[in-house]
Amino acid sequence: MPTLGIDLGGTFARAAVVDEVGKLIASSKVALVERSPSGVVETIAQAASDAVMAAGVPLGACGVAAAGQIHKDSGVLSVAPNLGWRNVPLGALLTDRLGQPVRVVNDLAAAAWGELHAGAGRGSQDMLVVFVGSGVGSAIIAGGRLVDGGGGVAGELGHIKVVPGGRRCGCGELGCLEAYAGGHNLIAQTRELLASGGAPEVARLTGGDPARITPVTLEQAAEAGDVAAGEVYARAAQFLALAVANQVTMLNPARLVLGGGVLRHCPGLRRRVEEGVRAWSSTTSREGLLIADAELGDDSGLIGAALLVK
Amino acid sequence: MPTLGIDLGGTFARAAVVDEVGKLIASSKVALVERSPSGVVETIAQAASDAVMAAGVPLGACGVAAAGQIHKDSGVLSVAPNLGWRNVPLGALLTDRLGQPVRVVNDLAAAAWGELHAGAGRGSQDMLVVFVGSGVGSAIIAGGRLVDGGGGVAGELGHIKVVPGGRRCGCGELGCLEAYAGGHNLIAQTRELLASGGAPEVARLTGGDPARITPVTLEQAAEAGDVAAGEVYARAAQFLALAVANQVTMLNPARLVLGGGVLRHCPGLRRRVEEGVRAWSSTTSREGLLIADAELGDDSGLIGAALLVK
Known part of the structure; x- marks a missing residue:
């Protein structure tokens, strides 16, 4: 039977009716105009209703x-940074509103589940998915099951410490990987x-306008020989590649899936991560390892959320 | 029904009959005199027979x-460094010799399983076990299941890279955690x-005899103010603590169990690991985390191996 997947972002709620193999039957997207829990619940209900009507x-x-920290049994969003929420019982609110059981999961976990069953992870039981977008995140699949941790927050690759006492991260802590290698940073x-x-190449590429800077700017400036940009870029790339390589050593995944906007748009960084994994993960842990790009793009969370409730 | 656990070390084979809750009913220990696969199989059979007779x-x-890399389905020991073996079908050889099904598992995985069900992990479903003895190793339990990885070698904490291109490790690679923080190193x-x-304190503590050096020597010299010893010790402690903290961030275990001779005999190092986890793991990942010492000592592998085949 088809199931319904919802992807609650910071600006839109998307909904999709998804079949047993992860194919989208119908989807919809509604802007979040009101960010209170009740407003968001109504927006989700609208998106869900649109998708269900279209699917028939x-x-x-x-x-x-949903992005954030989710209590796995209760469906309470303890922290949802995109929405500024704390301790919102989203699962219960939506179950009431939609009149059917709702399971709330972390967006990266859902995306990984989508990739596992309908994307770059098909055929695999042991997978590490690393996303580098505005932040850095990951999800772990072991023996075909999602590793969610005792508190439901496993996979916080962006918040491992790469420089104790180092650069301040958006999470408030110091020296996190994300503070060096996440897109915002x-x-x-x-x-x-x-x-x-x-940084002359940065100035040239942007005409001196900081608003025109993207992660691609840094990669291009570094590749054009800008020394200062090269140092920042090399540091970010090494921290990221070493972190991923070390997780391959620890988890021995059969598949490493790389996704997120930064890795998609910065081919040099993507290449350095792969080279780092080949150089620094232990020889035994990477035997038979396949490295693949995420295939589902922005639909991975939507599809994964629907497949998780099968 | 009681089951039989075997712990195949580098110098002895131990066997124990273990009840449903991990209690030893009877055990035995036989020295390995001949290290060929057939010799070791005979020694194990002897130890098993002794334990079974005693248990009645x-x-x-x-x-x-068994220490080493084990193919999880076939029971083939791909690499067993203690015994100098490569690609020995230990599972099949023992199944033939003992006349009953035998499952071969990595010694740290078995030890973690023992701690989970009969030791410091009781009541937990999500656990990271870190052992620092002659080497550095770990095992991961997620949702009550052992995370063994696609190739059965997950948990190689000792072989994550802490200094790319750094000190040579016993595994042949450069810059592994074990090359700085394992007991041999x-x-x-x-x-x-x-x-x-x-290093005047090292000279004083040992009377200048390198054969008297143990990991405790380094800790004591560092604590007595020996500057050179302090640097080596602080580096080892920081690498180890940061690695464990980062795995807590990634895996979000409810329980962190610390074991192995080095952590047991070096209380300062044990304390620094705990302090590092509290300082460097992400705040969300360590909410509710309990840190405990391994309880089963040298029996953990024996008990875990028996409990794994229930």
Whole structure:
């Protein structure tokens, strides 16, 4: 029976009716105009209703992918940074509103589940998925099961410490991987370079306008020989590649799936991660390892949330 | 029904009949005089027979814990460094010899399973076990299941890279955690300090005899203010603590169990690991985390191997 997947982002709620093998039957997207829990619940209900109407099929359960920390049994969103929420019982609110059981899961866990069953992880039972977008995140599949941890927050690759006491991260802690290699921080570091006046290629590529900086700017400036940009870029790449390599050593996945906007748009960084994994993961842990790019793009969370409630 | 556990070490084979809750009913220990596969199989059979005779109860299956890389389905020991073996079908050889099904598992995985069900992990479903003895190893339990990885070698914490291109490890690779923080390498580094003539406390504690150096020597010299010893010790402690903290961030275990001779005999190092986990793991990942010492000591592998075949 088809199931309903919801992807709750920071600006839109998307909904899709998904078949047993992860194919989208119908989907919809509604902007979040009101960010209170009740407003968001109404927006989700609207998106869900649109998708279900368009699909015209009887439905099974509903899965919701949301960014943040989620208590796995209760469906309470303890922390949802995109929405500024704390301790919102989203699962219960949606179950009431939609009149059917709803399971709320972390967005990266849902995305990994989608890739496992309908994307780059097909055929695999042991997979590590690494996403580098505005932040850095990961999800672990072991023996065909999602590793969610005792508190439901496993996979926080972006918040492993790479420089104890180092650069401040958006999470408030110091020296996290994300503070060096996440998209927001790649931009922030490149802006610092531009402001310092010591990064001529960054200045040339952006015409001196910090608003035009993206992670691609840093990669292009580094590849064009800008020394200061090269140092920031090499540091980010090494921290990221070493972190991923060390997780391959620990988890011995059969498949490593790389996704997220930064890895998609920065081929040099993507290549350095792969080279780092080949150089630094233990020989035994990478025997038979396949490295693949995520295939489902922005639909992975939507599809994964629907497949998780099968 | 009681089961049989075997712990195949580098110098002895131990066997024990273990009840449903992990209690030893009877055990035995036989020295390995001949290290060929057939010689070792005979020694194991002798130890097993002794334990079974002493227990005097009917037996279920048999689990064998062995150091090295084990193919999980076939029971082939791909690499067994203690015995100098490569590609020995130990599972099949023992199944033939003992006349009953035998499952071969990695010794640290078995030890973690023992701690989970009969030791410091009781009541937990999500656990990371870290052992620091002559080497550094770990095992991961997620949702009550052993995470063994696609190739059965998950948990190689000792072989994550902490200094790319750094100190050579016993595994042949460069810059592994074990090359700085494993017991053999703590001794090797302390011997280097003694040979350099620049570590007065090491010289005093050992009377200048490198054969008297243990990991405790390094900790005591560092704590007595020996500057050179302090640097080596602080580096080892930081690498180890940071690695464990980062695995807590990734895996979000409810329980962190610390074991192995080095952590047991070096209380300062044990304390620094705990302090590092509290300082460097992400706040969300360590909420509710309990840190405990391994309880089963040298029996953990034996008990875990028996419990794994229930």
